[in-house]
Amino acid sequence: MGAARVSVIASPRRVSVRQPSARAQRRHSAFVRIVLVAGGIVVLWMWWAGIPSTAAATPSVLITSFGELVGMVAAYLVCAQVLLIARIPWFERAVGLDKLVLWHRTLGTTVVLLVVTHIGLMLLGSEVVDRSMPWSELISFLQNYPDMLAAIVGAAAFIAVGLSSARLLRARLSYEVWYWLHLTTYVAIFLTFLHQLSAGSHFIASPANRAVWLLLYLGTASAVLTWRFILPTLDAWRHRMRVESIVRENAGTTSVWFRGPHLDELGVRAGNFLLFRFLSWGHLLTAHPYSVSRVPSEGRLRITVGALGNHSALLRELAPGTLVFVEGPFGHFTADRASRDRILLVAGGAGIGPIRALAEELTARGMMPVLIYRAHSAADLALLGELQSMPGLTVLPVVGRRSELGWDPLSPEGLASMIRDLHNWEAFLCGPEGMMLTVEASLRALQVPKRFIHREELSMS
Incomplete structure (x- = not known):
């Protein structure tokens, strides 16, 4: 059946806008950017105040100093990257999850490049002095600097996660593999953080810098624990749902109906999506995003999903009564x-x-x-x-x-x-x-x- 020509529909009533105006959202977005840049300036000042007066005396000291700066900026951006998707309510209301995810991806690429540059500059600075090969300097670092092995493992994890998000490789990875690989980011942050405090000259020599860095990482960890784990878990239990029925709409599309308590209090709007975790074999270890096709009403909710991957294809095999935990709602694709x-x-x-x-x-x-x-x-x-x-x-x-x-x-x-x-x-x-x-x-x-x-x-x- 081909397309048909239709005349312009008569103008209906205008939508009443309840969310912040586009101008307000741009203002909030600009404020978040300013805060991120201001944090970067603080990191730059910490580095500048801590470099020795003889930093430019020899090429090796100069290269090493720049290597330390790159490492500090990378460490700061890791915290910023994590905070952007920590589900902090103000961030999501001010900027929107879609834009936060985009910023997170961009910072991820930047962090990987900075980590590689930091390693290269530190090795190069040491090579200038010792005139030795890179692998010899790497062995020397492992022997002479505390927590260096942990830092190398953490850096390797960052690089692996960054590569997994590259468009070509991401298209070949299942969501489950990508999801669990990204969870190693938290381990990588912990491993590299130990190295920063025990081997970073700007933190060893300055208790004030050390305190600021501890507060940055503790604040980031607290935000993640609060808004990504503790509160979502409590909320998921309050709004726990069960699969009511499975409807095969056509060969590739399935609707799943849910029933549960307090669904009307979830605040789900048309166009929102939720993260669903089904307590069933093949679904338990990952939470997947699905948009709602019917918003909650009288204790029921529906999603309509295409069989685009292993997880979505397995939805047809769910048994009625399967317990479901949801997180959200997310998204600004609303009326x-x-x-x-x-x-x-x-x-x-x-x-x-x-x-x-x-x-x-x-x-x-x-x-x-x-x-x-x-x-x-x-x-x-x-x-x-x-x-x-x-x-x-x-x-x-x-x-x-x-x-x-x-x-x-x-x-x-x-x-x-x-x-x-x-x-x-x-x-x-x-x-x-x-x-x-x-x-x-x-x-x-x-x-x-x-x-x-x-x-x-x-x-x-």
Whole structure:
């Protein structure tokens, strides 16, 4: 079935915005950046105040001093990186989890490069003096500096975690392998921290620097323990759920219904996602993010998931009554982001889950969104009946592969043929990454400002 042309929908009521304005969010985001930069300046001052007056006297001392600076900056950024995804409520409200995760990834690359540079500069500075080979200096470091073996193991762990997040390697790793590999980051932080205090000249010679560094790491550890472990565990037990039923929507899509106490108090909004940990074989050791397709109501909640990996494929094998712990909600892919009257929803694959929930909330607010539902075949249109029966929602199924259709219905020409005056619309996109990139590029080509294009981001990696 090809795409059809539709006229512009009559303007519905404007959404009332309850979350901070875009300007307020930019202000909060800038404040977080300022705090991070200010911390970096403090680290630079600690290094500058602690370098010897003869630092530039010889190349070896100069290289070693810069190596120590690089190491201190790397150690500081590790704490910043961990704090960004420590689920601290103020950070998430001020910046948004999607942006925090992006910053976390960027800092991760920076940290790996700094760790490698630190090791290289320290070896080079020592080689200039001893005129020996790198492996000889490495053995000398192990013999003469305390906690050096622990530091090397920690540095190797940082590098391994960094490599696992590289796009090429990440695509080949299962979520479970990536998840457990990233947990070694906490071990790496502990191992390298011991080395910093026992072998770092700026901490051995300065009790004040040592105290500041201890407070930095203790504060980071306390934040992680509080907001990533203690409070989520207590909250998960309060809102513990059980699988009520499994519904196979089509060959590749499954809906899971849950029932549990106090679900209405979770604060889940349409477009949010939760981290689910199922107490069942094959699921217990990892928590996976899934968006809700029906928000909590009368003690029930639903997710609709595509079989995109081992974990999601195994959801069909869950037994009713399986205990489930959830953490969240997360994400800013909500109706509160809408600031225009005309709303376009675009969904594909498993992206129909959050889009379905979002459509329900928008129509409940009196709006009349249009949904473009992209699928390879009619059998892939999960939840189509629910969507078509939703008052106020116009559903445009676009079925068929591009090779079969002879054109791309998500190209600028394709979208313009379905909806006129798209530059006056606001769009919410959810589906495969390639599809979202295509739609976003098409909308930009049709003069839709970027601030009016919203994409679902539920990746924690």
